[in-house]
Amino acid sequence: MEEKKIQAVVRLIEWERIFLHMDVEITYAADADKNSPLDFYIVDDMYDSPARMQLIRHEGNRYHLRLNMTNSGENVCVPSGNYRIYVCQNDVKMADCEIDPKIVRDMGNCSRNFFYNNGKKVYAVNFYVEEGSDTLPLRMQILAAVQTVMQFPKTNHFRDKIHPIQDIKSTWLAKRNVLRKMYAGFVRLNRAKRNHTILFMTEQNKVIASNLKAVSERMKERGLDNDYQILFSAREAAAGSQSIKSWIQLMEKLAKSGTVVLDDHAPCLDWLQLTSDTKVLQLWHAGAGFKSSGYSRWGHQGCPDAVSCHRQYDYGIAGSKNIAHFFSEVWGMNDELVLPTGMPRMDEYLNAGYRAKKTEELYKKYEFCKGKKVMLFAPTYRGRGKKTAMYPYDLIDFKGLYEACGKDWVVLFKMHPWVADSVPIPEEYKDKFKDVGKYPNINDLFYITDLLITDYSSNIFEYSLMKKPMMFFAFDKIQYAFSRGFHRPYEESAPGKVCSTFDELLKAFREEDYEFEKVEEYVRYHFDHIDSNASDRVIDWLILGNIPKEIQEDITRREKDNAHRKTLDFLPEGYRRNHELGIVEEVE
Template structure:
C-alpha cells in the first residue's frame, strides 16, 4: 500500500459506536483539506491488525460527510468471526492509505461501555469486541480488539496426587478415543474408499426427524420426475439425532453415507456437522425448512443461550435458499455466511402448495374431514411454542378466553386450533364449544389447511410466509413480545414487519375480529418483499442452479465479485507503511 497519511489532507474521526444484534456500526466523520480533491464514494475502510494483515473490509453507507461503517462480527466475509487481534481502521483510496481513524473526545470515556461480549458454549466461552485508545500518543488513535475466551478457574489450583496424575493420563486417552474422535476417523476411512466415486452422489439428510419431508422431499421427488436419478445416485438419511440418542450402527452408517456424497442437502440444523468437518470437495446445501418469520436463530441470536459456537454446521454451507433476494440477509445472518450465498430459488415444498390441482383436491378432502367448516368463515389459531426446546415446549392456554371467542363466532365463524408440534399438552375444548371449535393438531400439513382458512391468528411463527400467498388477513397475538424478544430475539422490527394487526391482549384479538380490523394492506407489501417467484418451479431452480450449474448470470457474477473482494483483502499489505509510521 502507498502510505500518504502525512500529505493526504484527510482526517477521520469515529463519533459513535452502535450495535444492531451482531452488526457493529461505526459513525465516522471525514474532514478533507479544501485544497485536496477526493471521490468519497470510492473510499474504502479497512480494519488492519498490528501485523499489517487486513481483517475486515467495512460496508460503507454514506450521507454527505457522515459515514456509517457496517460489519457483522460473526462473519467478516470469510465465513468466520473477525480473527483475533488488535485493529486500527484505515481510510483508503485504491492502493493509497489516506488516514487512520481517531476517536472523538465526546465518546472517549464511553468506549468500555460500547464494547460487547458474546457468550456461547453454554455461557462458558465468550467472543469479545473491545474498544480503547492507544496510550503514549498525543492524539486519540482508535483501537478495536477481538478475542475468543474460555472459562478459567478463580481459585488457587491444587497440586494433584500421583493417583490423580494417572487418572489424568486415562482421561486424555479417553478423550483421544472418544466417540467423536472415532467417528471422524471412520469418516476419513470411508472418504478414502469413496472419494473417487462420489461426484454424482446426492444425499438428502435430516437429523431432526425419522422421515425425509418438506423441501428435501420436494427436491428429491422432482429429481425422480425428471429422471435425474439415472444420472445421480440418490441416498437418504433420516434420524431424530438432534433430540434422541442413536446407536453405534446408526452413527457409523451416517459416516459412510456422508463420505459417499458429493452433494448433501439438509433442511435444518444438523448437529453432527458442528464437529465433523466435511471434505472440501463435498458440497453442503441448506434448504432451510422455514420461510421468513421474525424469530432470531443461529448467529442472529449470538450471545443468547443456545447460540452456536464460532465454528458450526452453518459455516460449511456453500449455498442456502430463500424466497427472495430482499430477505437473503435474514438467512445469511442466521447462518454466518455471505448474502451472495443465499439463492432466491423459493421454497421447494411450496411447489405442491401452489399447484392448482393439488389445492382443489385438498379443499374437497378438508371439507369432507371437517364438515363444520362448510359454509363458514374459518379462523386458524396457530401460534409457535414457548419454552427452550422440544422437551420444555408449551403454550399458555389460560390466555385464551374460549367463552368470548365462542360468542363472537356467532353464525359466521368456526375456529381451528393447530398448536406447534412440539407442544405436548393438547388444547382442551369443552363440549359446549364443540360445534365451533376443533383441535386439528394431528392434521399433517398446515399448508393444506390454509386453503380453507379465512383468518390466521399467530404470533412469531414463520407460517405467515406460506399463508400470505392466500392473500387473506392475519392477526398477531403477541402478548409476550418483550419477553420473547429478549429470550429469542427478532432479526427485524416486529410491528413494522408483521403483515397484519398486532394485538397484545386477547381482548384486542377479539375486538379486531369483531371490527374486522386486520390491517390487510400489509399483506401485499409482505408478498412483494418476500417473493421473487410465485410459481411451482422452486424445486427445478434448486436442481438447475445448484446441481446442474445453470446459475443465473447476475447471481453467479455477484458470488464471483465477493470472492474477488476477499482475495484482494488478503493481497493488501499495510505492514511496511505501519513500520515506517512507528519509526517516525
C-alpha cells in the same frame, strides 16, 4: 498517511444484534482528492486485514459503516486481535481513524460480550485509545475466550468404584474422534463415486419431508436418479441419542456424498468437518418469520458456536433477493450465497389440482367447517427447544372466543409440532373448536382458512399467498425480543393487526380490524417467484451448478474483493513481518 490529506474521526459507535455500526466523519485538506471513493479496513497488529467495513450510506463527509462480527466476508468470525481502522483511497493508506473526544468516556459502554456454548465461551469486543500519541487513535480488541477453572478439581475418594466397561461405553462417542476417523476412511474408499452421489439429510425428523422431499422427488421425476445416486438420512438426533449403528451408517453416507442437502441445523456437523470438495446446501424450511435464529441471535442462550454446522454451507435459499440477508445473517454467510429460488415445498402448495384435492379432503375430514368461516390458531412454541417446547394455554379465553365466533365461525387449533400437550378445549365448545395438531401439513389447512391467528411463526410466509387476512397474538413480544430477538421491527413488518392481549384480539376479530392492506406489500417483498418451479430452480442452480449469470457475477465480485484485500500491504515503511515470532519489526 503521513501527509495528513485526510482526517477520520469516529463520531458514533453502536450495535444492532451482531452488527457493529460506526459513523466516521472525514475532513479533507485543501489539496486532497475529494472525488475518489474511500474504503475502510480493519487492520491487526501484523498489519493484515481480515475485513473491509461495509459502507451503508454516505451523506456529505459522513460515512455510516457496518461490520458483521460473525462474518468477516469469508463466512468466519472476525478473528481475535487488536485492530485499527484505516481509511484508504485508491488502495493507499490515507488515515488512521481517531475517536471523537466527546465519546471517549463512553467507549466502555460501546463494548459488547457475546456469550455462547451455554455461557462457557465468550466473544468479547472492546474499544480503547492507543497511548503515546498526540491524537486519539481508536483501537478495537477482539478476544475469543473460554471459561476458566476457579477451583481445584475434585479428588476422587479411594473407595470410589471404577467401572471400566461402563466408562468405555459412555465415552464411546470420545466417540467424536472415532467418528471423524471413520468418516475419513469412508471418504478414501468412496472418492471415485462422490461427485455423482447426493445425500438428503435431516437430523430433526424421522422422515424426509418439506423441501428435501420436494427436491428429491422432482429429481426422480426428471430422471436425474439415473445420473446420481440419491441417498437419504432421517434421524431425530437433535433431540435424542442415537445408536452406534446409526452413527456408522451416517458417517458412511456422508463420506459417499459429494453433495449434502440439509433442511435445518445438523448438530453433528458442528464438530464433523466435511471434506472441502463436499458441496453443502441449506434448504431451511422457514420462509421468513420474525424470530432470530443462528448467528442473528449470537450471545443469547442456545446460539451456535463460533465454528458450527452453518460454516459449512456453500449455498442457502430464500423466497426473494429482498429477504436473502435475513437468512445470511442466521447462517453467518455472505448475502449473495443465499439464492432466491423460492421454497420447493410450495410447488405442491401452489398447484391448483393439489389444492382442489386437499380442499375436498379437508371438508370431508372436518365436516363442521363446511359452510363456515374458519379461523386457524397456529402460533409458534415457547421454550428453549424441542425438549421444553410448550404454549401457555391459560392465555386463551376459550369462552370469549366461542362467543365471538357466533353462528358464522369455527376455530382450528394447530400448535407447533414440538408442543406435546394437546389444546385443552372445554367440552362445551367442541362443536366449534377442534384441535388439529395431528394433521401433518399445516399448509393444506390454509386452503380452508379465512383468518390466521399466529405470533412469530414463519407460517405467515405460505399463508400470505392465499391473500387472506391474519392477526398476531403477541402477548410476550418484549420478552421474546429480548430472549430470541427479531430480524426487523415486529410491529412494522407483521402483515396484519398485532394484539398484545387476548381481549384486544377478540375486539379486532369482532370488528374485522385485520389491517389486511399489509398482506399485499408482504407478498411483493418476500416473493420473487410465485409458481411451482422452486424445486427445479434448486436443482438447476445449486445441484447442477447453472447459477444465473447476474447472481454468479455477485458471487464472483465478492470473491475478487476478498482476494484483492489480501494483496494490500498495510505495513509501515521500514518494517517487516516476522511470522515465526508473530511480530512486526524494523528492517535493519
